Amino acid sequence: MNVPAPRLPDLTIRPLADDEPTVTALAALLVDTVAGGGSVSFMHPLDVEKAADFWRGSLAAAGRGERVVLGAFVGDTLAGTVTLQLALPENQPHRAEIAKMMTLPALRGRGIASALLAAAEAVARDRGRTHLVLDTASDGGAAGLYERHGFVFCGEIPEFALKPHGGLTGTRLYIKRL
Numbered sequence: 422m423n424v425p426a427p428r429l430p431d432l433t434i435r436p437l438a439d440d441e442p443t444v445t446a447l448a449a450l451l452v453d454t455v456a457g458g459g460s461v462s463f464m465h466p467l468d469v470e471k472a473a474d475f476w477r478g479s480l481a482a483a484g485r486g487e488r489v490v491l492g493a494f495v496g497d498t499l500a501g502t503v504t505l506q507l508a509l510p511e512n513q514p515h516r517a518e519i520a521k522m523m524t525l526p527a528l529r530g531r532g533i534a535s536a537l538l539a540a541a542e543a544v545a546r547d548r549g550r551t552h553l554v555l556d557t558a559s560d561g562g563a564a565g566l567y568e569r570h571g572f573v574f575c576g577e578i579p580e581f582a583l584k585p586h587g588g589l590t591g592t593r594l595y596i597k598r599l
Contacts, residue, residue, distance in 0.1 A: 428532045429495050434540045437492045437502070439480035446499040447492075448472035454523045455585045460558035461521055465585040479504065479521075489544050493524075493533045500528045503537040505544055517545045519555035522563065534563070538570050542599060551599050559591035560584065572597045 437443050451472040455463045463472070483490045487508035493501040501524035505517050519541055524533045545553055557563050559577055561584075568574065572595035581592035 429500075429528070432493060432495055432500070432533065432536055434491055434493050434536055436483070437480060437490045439477070439484055443492070443499075444473050444476045444480065447476040447490075447502060450499060450502060450523050450525060451475065451521075453526060457526055458561055458585055459523065460560075460562060460582060460584060460590060461523065462582075463585065464583065467585075482508070489541075490521075491537055491540050491544070493537050495528065495533075498525075500525050501533040501537055503534075503541050505541045507548060507550075515550060516552040516554060517548070517550040519553055522555075534566055535570065538566075542597075546599055553597045553599065555595050556581075556592040557595070558582070558584070559593055561590075562593060564593050564595075567595050570597070 437447070448469050451461065451463065452467050452469055454461055455465050455467040479488065479490055482488050489505045489507065491503050491505070492499050502521060503519060504521040506520055507517050509516060509518070519538070522534060522537065542553065555567065555572065557567060575594045575596055577591050577593050579591040580589040582590060584590050
């Protein structure tokens, strides 16, 4: 019998700061996600410094208002993250993109990703966005999570990217009207 893991009552979500402790925590989460097969644009093995450089750039873009990087915390532990990309072409001021959704493997199934999605949607609404788009790997991606949260499947691009451990996977495209 599969019993769901209990939710986390002490979960907090907030925008992340551009500081070295945050970069270090994000880099570790990214390295673990890629090692576990998460298709988030990187290949395994991912060097921790390469991961840290990615997050430094992402957090700098957040500082310029081009995106919002949210972190989910259980106590002082960074348990997950999601990025809301806002810097899109001028003919697309109505939408934002969900990217880099990751949760610590030990804490999956506890509502962290759902809470992060809800927070990203709230930020998008606050920024006047009416549409969210995202893509997720066809093999091992989070399609079920996104569909449970009202994202509508729009189509699939076959052989879109390499999986972190090799081999091709398609990507599934989704939209949600807010």
